[in-house]
Amino acid sequence: MLVRRHYEDLPDDEIAAILGISRRTVRSQAFRALATLRIRPVVARKGTHMRSETSRGPA
Incomplete structure (x- = not known):
């Protein structure tokens, strides 16, 4: 949906x-x-896989 909205520049309707x-x-x-x-x-x-900065422990 975001692709259609922002990249294809389609209106919501x-x-x-x-x-x-x-x-x-x-x-x-x-x-x-x-x-x-x-x-x-x-x-x-x-x-x-990207871990958040707050996660701890084995990847």
């Missing part, structure tokens, strides 16, 4: 039609996804 969901659902899911990215800006790399 069009995303909703493509996905078969309501405009309200598009907006709420986008809001939650962006909030998660702000809290946990993890860059995933193929085959690696």
Whole structure:
């Protein structure tokens, strides 16, 4: 959804039609996804696992 919204620059109404969901659902899911990215800006790399700074113990 974020790809369609930010990279493809599609409006919420069009995303909703493509996905078969309501405009309200598009907006709420986008809001939650962006909030998660702000809290946990993890860059995933193929085959690696990144630990948070607060985790302790074996990797």
